[in-house]
Amino acid sequence: MKQILLGNEAVARGAFEAGVKVVSSYPGTPSTEITESIAQYDRIHCEWATNEKVGAEVAIGASIRGARAMSCMKHVGVNVAADPIFTSSYVGVNGGLVFVAADDPGMHSSQNEQDSRHYARAAKLPMLEPSDSQECKDFLKRAYEISEQYDTPVMLRLHTRVSHSRSVVELEEPQELVIRPYVKDVNKYVMMPGMAIKRHVVVEDRMVRLAADSAGRPDDLGLHSMKISSPKLGIITAGACYQYVSEALPDASVLKLGMIWPLPQSLIRDFASKVERLVVVEELDPILETEIRAMGVACEGKALFTLQGEYSAQMIRAALSDEPNPESAIPQDTLPAAPGRPPVLCSGCPHKGLFLALSRLRVQVTGDIGCYTLGALPPTSSMDACVCMGASIGMAHGFDKATDGQDSLRTVAVIGDSTFLHSGISNVINAVYNQSYITIVILDNSITGMTGHQQNAATGLDIRLRPAPAVNLEALCESIGVTSIRVVDPVDTHLCQEIIKEELVKKCVSVVITRRPCALIPTGKGKKEDRTVVNKDNCKACGLCYKMMCPALTEGPDKKPIIDREACNSCGLCRNLCKYGALTKGGRKE
Amino acid sequence: MTANNLHISSAGKVVTDLSLSKLNVVLAGVGGQGTLVAGKLLGIVAMKLGLDVKVSEVHGMSQRGGSVITYVRMGSKVYSPIIEKGTADFCLAFEELEALRWSGLLKLGGTMIINSQKIRPLPVLMGKAEYPLNIKEALVDAAPDTAHIVEIDALASALSAGSSRAVNMVMLGALSYFTEVSIDMWEEAVMEVFAGKAKLIPLNLQAFHFGRDLMR
Numbered sequence: 002m003k004q005i006l007l008g009n010e011a012v013a014r015g016a017f018e019a020g021v022k023v024v025s026s027y028p029g030t031p032s033t034e035i036t037e038s039i040a041q042y043d044r045i046h047c048e049w050a051t052n053e054k055v056g057a058e059v060a061i062g063a064s065i066r067g068a069r070a071m072s073c074m075k076h077v078g079v080n081v082a083a084d085p086i087f088t089s090s091y092v093g094v095n096g097g098l099v100f101v102a103a104d105d106p107g108m109h110s111s112q113n114e115q116d117s118r119h120y121a122r123a124a125k126l127p128m129l130e131p132s133d134s135q136e137c138k139d140f141l142k143r144a145y146e147i148s149e150q151y152d153t154p155v156m157l158r159l160h161t162r163v164s165h166s167r168s169v170v171e172l173e174e175p176q177e178l179v180i181r182p183y184v185k186d187v188n189k190y191v192m193m194p195g196m197a198i199k200r201h202v203v204v205e206d207r208m209v210r211l212a213a214d215s216a217g218r219p220d221d222l223g224l225h226s227m228k229i230s231s232p233k234l235g236i237i238t239a240g241a242c243y244q245y246v247s248e249a250l251p252d253a254s255v256l257k258l259g260m261i262w263p264l265p266q267s268l269i270r271d272f273a274s275k276v277e278r279l280v281v282v283e284e285l286d287p288i289l290e291t292e293i294r295a296m297g298v299a300c301e302g303k304a305l306f307t308l309q310g311e312y313s314a315q316m317i318r319a320a321l322s323d324e325p326n327p328e329s330a331i332p333q334d335t336l337p338a339a340p341g342r343p344p345v346l347c348s349g350c351p352h353k354g355l356f357l358a359l360s361r362l363r364v365q366v367t368g369d370i371g372c373y374t375l376g377a378l379p380p381t382s383s384m385d386a387c388v389c390m391g392a393s394i395g396m397a398h399g400f401d402k403a404t405d406g407q408d409s410l411r412t413v414a415v416i417g418d419s420t421f422l423h424s425g426i427s428n429v430i431n432a433v434y435n436q437s438y439i440t441i442v443i444l445d446n447s448i449t450g451m452t453g454h455q456q457n458a459a460t461g462l463d464i465r466l467r468p469a470p471a472v473n474l475e476a477l478c479e480s481i482g483v484t485s486i487r488v489v490d491p492v493d494t495h496l497c498q499e500i501i502k503e504e505l506v507k508k509c510v511s512v513v514i515t516r517r518p519c520a521l522i523p524t525g526k527g528k529k530e531d532r533t534v535v536n537k538d539n540c541k542a543c544g545l546c547y548k549m550m551c552p553a554l555t556e557g558p559d560k561k562p563i564i565d566r567e568a569c570n571s572c573g574l575c576r577n578l579c580k581y582g583a584l585t586k587g588g589r590k591e
Numbered sequence: 592m593t594a595n596n597l598h599i600s601s602a603g604k605v606v607t608d609l610s611l612s613k614l615n616v617v618l619a620g621v622g623g624q625g626t627l628v629a630g631k632l633l634g635i636v637a638m639k640l641g642l643d644v645k646v647s648e649v650h651g652m653s654q655r656g657g658s659v660i661t662y663v664r665m666g667s668k669v670y671s672p673i674i675e676k677g678t679a680d681f682c683l684a685f686e687e688l689e690a691l692r693w694s695g696l697l698k699l700g701g702t703m704i705i706n707s708q709k710i711r712p713l714p715v716l717m718g719k720a721e722y723p724l725n726i727k728e729a730l731v732d733a734a735p736d737t738a739h740i741v742e743i744d745a746l747a748s749a750l751s752a753g754s755s756r757a758v759n760m761v762m763l764g765a766l767s768y769f770t771e772v773s774i775d776m777w778e779e780a781v782m783e784v785f786a787g788k789a790k791l792i793p794l795n796l797q798a799f800h801f802g803r804d805l806m807r
Binding site for chain 2: 340
């Protein structure tokens with residue numbers, strides 16, 4: 002049976018067909034839908050882990066115990082999981098083990114553009130790279146075979162255009178789910194120096210065998226394919242770049258790599274000998290190019306292409322073909338400029354109220370990863386730094402220590418509930434222990450918002466929306482020594498402001514929890530009868546309500562606001578902002 | 592069903608040439624307008640036609656009011672999932688400003704269907720930029736002979752079907768008029784894409800037909 006699946010859904014289907022038993026992941030664009038889709042397969046235990054390191058460790062444990070296991074993450078998540086991943090390379094597997102890393106060239110939804118292929122090389126792990134949804138499923142299944150055959154974890158590298166493109170997939174029957182027997186083996190599973198020294202030898206030997214076998218059985222083990230047509234131009238590529246190359250250069254000879262680490266050296270030499278000009282087409286870093294040059298094979302690559310962003314068929318055609326790229330039907334030079342459309346905090350997002358408060362307080366804000374990073378943009382412009390998951394609190398502590406506590410009078414760290422549990426909590430322990438005066442705001446919207454509403458350890462539901470124990474954020478903070486903990490509804494923006502002002506001057510670590518569910522989840526939906534209406538007689542057209550940038554509230558021709566009744570989520574923030582009683586709870590139509 | 596079933600009627604001023612057995616459809620809009628679902632639905636139609644298909648989506652910012660674009664490519668064999676400059680047979684702009692932004696994608700002889708709805712972006716709301724006036728006219732003036740540009744009020748049709756969220760189905764209905772895919776197949780695809788939310792099917796089918804009727 003054929004179905005049209007997202008690359009990510011195809012990976013999930015592959016895990017089901019391969020008899021995977023345990024999947025533990027932390028959400029992150031563009032990897033999230035893999036684990037979300039796994040939830041439809043009842044026989045698989047799947048879970049949202051508190052962070053990528055935890056997810057990888059759960060998968061390692063399940064593998065050692067004999068189950069096929071998987072952990073999926075975005076590229077920056079691999080940084081968090083790197084510690085267990087590197088040593089799992091030495092430990093090897095019992096049940097097959099796959100780490101999925103989803104890169105984001107072009108940074109559609111990421112804070113950097115790192116190339117996960119470096120990890121395969123650095124951790125000495127084989128890495129496969131599919132180029133469409135069918136290959137996502139096929140390659141993942143092959144990854145489990147390789148994992149068990151060569152006693153190694155395998156990395157599957159995806160990227161946005163593969164993860165988030167739908168294409169046709171042939172479904173197959175799932176394999177039986179087998180849990181292999183576990184046999185205690187301290188020399189393999191306990192990595193102390195004495196054992197690890199011996200395992201390192203095994204690892205190096207494994208990589209040599211994999212490279213040789215990948216070249217020797219190219220379309221089998223390595224999943225490579227070679228097309229020799231014109232000898233004039235030969236392209237070595239993989240992943241989505243293969244699709245762009247096929248589109249742009251139908252006459253070129255192409256070596257498409259499936260296993261991109263370790264490289265099938267003799268296959269590459271063989272291909273190079275058949276073509277007059279060899280070009281490597283790869284997004285991001287020149288990893289293949291550098292390695293191929295190091296083999297003594299002459300090739301071109303980054304001299305023709307950029308290190309940044311996504312590639313395209315037209316970019317490749319412009320670089321390597323005489324054929325012109327098509328013209329547009331609508332010449333662009335006479336058209337008016339289109340103003341940009343940056344994303345904004347949603348209409349009804351209660352946490353706008355916090356950012357308006359921070360903006361009025363004119364404080365320094367160390368930020369974190371989530372929807373609320375949008376608080377950095379106008380009109381609130383309330384963010385000074387944002388680096389990675391959990392960093393807001395550590396950076397605020399750094400501000401504090403750099404100024405002997407002075408900056409804590411005017412610095413606030415903002416972090417979401419899921420990010421707080423991911424890696425913010427260890428920063429709070431550090432700040433309490435090292436006697437900081439920082440003020441931390443936990444924006445508790447009771448969901449992992451930015452990635453599309455995944456549950457987390459504080460929401461009371463598991464990935465399959467069954468009841469689960471919920472971490473009590475107040476009790477957690479109290480237990481690690483935070484002495485000042487306040488809870489406030491962020492829609493009450495003026496109270497937010499007062500509370501933060503009070504906490505800023507305290508000589509201790511303060512935590513302010515701004516709590517109201519995300520406007521897009523059932524518990525965050527407002528009542529229709531509470532929708533805001535405009536009382537035009539009271540309105541002085543002062544324009545203050547436009548400051549909140551609510552998509553449901555726009556300026557009318559008379560400078561007075563108009564409420565989009567369908568978009569309004571009844572949050573009440575605009576009502577709290579208005580000084581003249583011009584915005585009130587609904588009940589009647591305007 | 593084969594690829595031959597998919598070709599363009601001569602109803603339009605400019606007829607799109609499908610002899611390449613490839614159809615590229617751009618769905619451009621604002622987060623929350625339902626371009627993802629529309630892309631999914633076109634993917635289902637392509638599957639029903641026995642074609643190869645790729646649908647490329649942008650996630651993450653989709654619910655936060657940003658500019659979003661979905662590419663749908665179908666044909667006997669589709670490689671790249673991306674639609675580039677001058678290669679779109681159809682551009683469905685769910686919002687006027689997005690029509691302007693993505694207009695360069697339309698290929699010579701291509702058709703652009705614009706929803707006249709205006710959703711003012713942050714820089715306009717803040718008074719830092721002007722929302723361009725008369726976008727449709729500007730596009731037609733720029734391409735008097737090379738593109739077929741139609742504008743419809745998809746929001747009004749969606750609202751009369753029962754929800755502003757059905758703008759996507761109105762747009763697909765309008766597109767359907769230019770294809771010779773059977774109406775049954777379109778309806779099946781609508782039912783399939785809303786299979787998990789069966790009570791939404793009648794509303795969306797109605798919105799689809801409203802969009803198709805607008806083209807008559």
